[in-house]
Amino acid sequence: xxxxxxxxxxxxxxxxxxxxxxxxxxxxxxxxxxxxxxxxxxxxxxxxxxxxxxxxxxxxxxxxxxxxxxxxxxxxxxxxxxxxxxxxxxxxxxxxxxxxxxxxxxxxxxxxxxxxxxxxxxxxxxxxxxxxxxxxxxxxxxxxxxxxxxxxxxxxxxxxxxxxxxxxxxxxxxxxxxxxxxxxxxxxxxxxxxxxxxxxxxxxxxxxxxxxxxxxxxxxxxxxxxxxxxxxxxxxxxxxxxxxxxxxxxxxxxxxxxxxxxxxxxxxxxxxxxxxxxxxxxxxxxxxxxxxxxxxxxxxxxxxxxxxxxxxxxxxxxxxxxxxxxxxxxxxxxxxxxxxxxxxxxxxxxxxxxxxxxxxxxxxxxxxxxxxxxxxxxxxxxxxxxxxxxxxxxxxxxxxxxxxxxxxxxxxxxxxxxxxxxxxxxxxxxxxxxxxxxxxxxxxxxxxxxxxxxxxxxxxxxxxxxxxxxxxxxxxxxxxxxxxxxxxxxxxxxxxxxxxxxxxxxxxxxxxxxxxxxxxxxxxxxxxxxxxxxxxxxxxxxxxxxxxxxxxxxxxxxxxxxxxxxxxxxxxxxxxxxxxxxxxxxxxxxxxxxxxxxxxxxxxxx
Numbered sequence: 001x002x003x004x005x006x007x008x009x010x011x012x013x014x015x016x017x018x019x020x021x022x023x024x025x026x027x028x029x030x031x032x033x034x035x036x037x038x039x040x041x042x043x044x045x046x047x048x049x050x051x052x053x054x055x056x057x058x059x060x061x062x063x064x065x066x067x068x069x070x071x072x073x074x075x076x077x078x079x080x081x082x083x084x085x086x087x088x089x090x091x092x093x094x095x096x097x098x099x100x101x102x103x104x105x106x107x108x109x110x111x112x113x114x115x116x117x118x119x120x121x122x123x124x125x126x127x128x129x130x131x132x133x134x135x136x137x138x139x140x141x142x143x144x145x146x147x148x149x150x151x152x153x154x155x156x157x158x159x160x161x162x163x164x165x166x167x168x169x170x171x172x173x174x175x176x177x178x179x180x181x182x183x184x185x186x187x188x189x190x191x192x193x194x195x196x197x198x199x200x201x202x203x204x205x206x207x208x209x210x211x212x213x214x215x216x217x218x219x220x221x222x223x224x225x226x227x228x229x230x231x232x233x234x235x236x237x238x239x240x241x242x243x244x245x246x247x248x249x250x251x252x253x254x255x256x257x258x259x260x261x262x263x264x265x266x267x268x269x270x271x272x273x274x275x276x277x278x279x280x281x282x283x284x285x286x287x288x289x290x291x292x293x294x295x296x297x298x299x300x301x302x303x304x305x306x307x308x309x310x311x312x313x314x315x316x317x318x319x320x321x322x323x324x325x326x327x328x329x330x331x332x333x334x335x336x337x338x339x340x341x342x343x344x345x346x347x348x349x350x351x352x353x354x355x356x357x358x359x360x361x362x363x364x365x366x367x368x369x370x371x372x373x374x375x376x377x378x379x380x381x382x383x384x385x386x387x388x389x390x391x392x393x394x395x396x397x398x399x400x401x402x403x404x405x406x407x408x409x410x411x412x413x414x415x416x417x418x419x420x421x422x423x424x425x426x427x428x429x430x431x432x433x434x435x436x437x438x439x440x441x442x443x444x445x446x447x448x449x450x451x452x453x454x455x456x457x458x459x460x461x462x463x464x465x466x467x468x469x470x471x472x473x474x475x476x477x478x479x480x481x482x483x484x485x486x487x488x489x490x491x492x493x494x495x496x497x498x499x500x501x502x503x504x505x506x507x508x509x510x511x512x513x514x515x516x517x518x519x520x521x522x523x524x525x526x527x528x529x530x531x532x533x534x535x536x537x538x539x540x541x542x543x544x545x546x547x548x549x550x551x552x553x554x555x556x557x558x559x560x561x562x563x564x565x566x567x568x569x570x571x572x573x574x575x576x577x578x579x580x581x582x583x584x585x586x587x588x589x590x591x592x593x594x595x596x597x598x599x600x601x602x603x604x605x606x
Contacts, residue, residue: 006172069087119136154177219343270293270319281316368467431561443486460508541565
């Protein structure tokens with residue numbers, strides 16, 4: 001292992017920013033302090049003389065303190081202060097902005113930001129775009145180490161082809177390494193892009209690598225060194241078993257080429273609880289099969305299910321995964337689970353690497369999970385033949401050897417419960433024509449697209465394909481009424497759903513994703529369907545939730561729409577908006593050109 005330190009922290013001798021910060025605190029011109037790092041938080045307070053330090057701490061107790069991650073939280077506690085707002089993992093500026101959007105109305109607020117190393121441009125711009133004024137308070141800067149010999153040795157090993165894995169724990173390490181390479185920068189970039197595996201501690205470092213077209217193959221579940229070390233060990237076990245890894249300590253660096261590894265751990269098997277009748281269970285089972293992720297599904301209501309941790313809201317499927325402390329917790333919600341597994345399990349990705357395609361994929365995955373599910377619920381619980389079949393079969397999936405006497409009360413309970421939920425899903429006599437016409441129209445549009453390509457984005461499946469598949473397993477494979485419609489009108493879709501069940505034999509290649517500029521008219525038609533029905537619903541639902549209205553009342557496709565507000569789908573809209581905001585201006589412009597005229601673009605007009 002070659003350790004190559006690439007940076008050091010140097011306190012700023014210019015005290016202008018801390019002095020201005022103190023003066024504004026005295027004048028009550030600071031409404032909150034955002035702490036980005038633990039070292040920086042401590043350095044900011046230490047920059048004041050003892051008499052002023054007590055004064056500053058007193059002022060800080062009077063305003064909200066906002067922490068980007070656990071390190072500034074810990075630093076504040078050592079100072080006798082508590083963070084009012086904390087951004088969740090992976091603790092980037094994106095999570096910080098999203099958390100502030102949800103928890104604290106900061107429009108027209110005056111915010112001080114403890115900066116680290118270099119300005120946080122994206123965070124500053126995001127706050128200012130929302131109407132806040134920002135006072136940056138830098139307290140240290142980054143520089144090369146005083147002793148650059150280890151960095152020179154690491155660079156030499158990379159250029160000589162002696163390194164298998166290069167590890168980056170911050171974006172500035174990459175900047176310094178490339179600058180240090182000097183005239184050999186282009187040669188180094190070529191090696192990083194093609195000849196070594198890249199490990200990144202989290203999204204910020206990964207984004208810097210991606211900006212330079214350096215593929216990242218190893219990312220830990222949590223942005224911590226211990227988890228990064230484990231991710232590297234697991235990667236080596238799967239992909240480079242000939243390499244030596246010393247797992248007795250948690251150190252990261254660059255792994256030299258060469259020797260054998262005898263004690264590599266096996267790939268961890270995922271355990272989850274699911275049910276055959278759940279479209280989201282079917283979605284995730286198909287994802288795991290395609291991605292070659294080992295898993296085991298336990299039966300709903302089984303003894304093992306009852307012995308496992310329970311989620312706050314019981315949903316299907318439920319995965320049992322370690323939290324940041326290594327304790328098993330119950331985790332639900334298929335979309336974030338898919339993104340988590342993208343980081344934990346390398347290869348066979350179902351999220352396009354092109355940012356524009358990835359954003360379109362997010363939109364269509366949400367369309368499948370949150371809009372097409374309205375058709376699934378509607379047909380299953382609004383037509384008597386479908387109700388009878390579901391009420392008879394669903395309880396027997398829980399216990400196949402149950403007697404008719406045992407099944408009868410379960411059948412009634414399941415049917416009554418699901419029919420009660422129709423008001424939240426949006427199925428009622430007012431909305432029925434929109435749902436039924438939309439289902440037929442979607443089948444036709446999707447069939448037309450599949451006539452020219454096996455999946456939404458080319459020759460390999462994306463998470464949006466699996467989202468559509470999950471709902472369609474119910475609509476075209478199980479429930480009698482929508483199945484008959486599909487078989488009669490669009491049999492290609494029926495065949496596609498059967499095909500999606502197990503894609504473990506599909507061998508994807510990086511060139512299998514279509515380029516954004518090559519998306520054809522059939523894909524454009526699907527986006528128009530999004531804009532025709534889902535976009536107006538998302539906006540109306542978000543407005544109803546925000547205003548506390550008892551009903552969502554709007555017009556969709558020229559017809560009345562009425563249902564109970566659904567807070568979760570307001571969150572879905574915000575996630576899509578945040579994802580678009582996080583794109584580079586160039587990628588955002590390319591996305592907007594594709595969406596222009598489809599009606600889908602209105603969800604981003606805040």
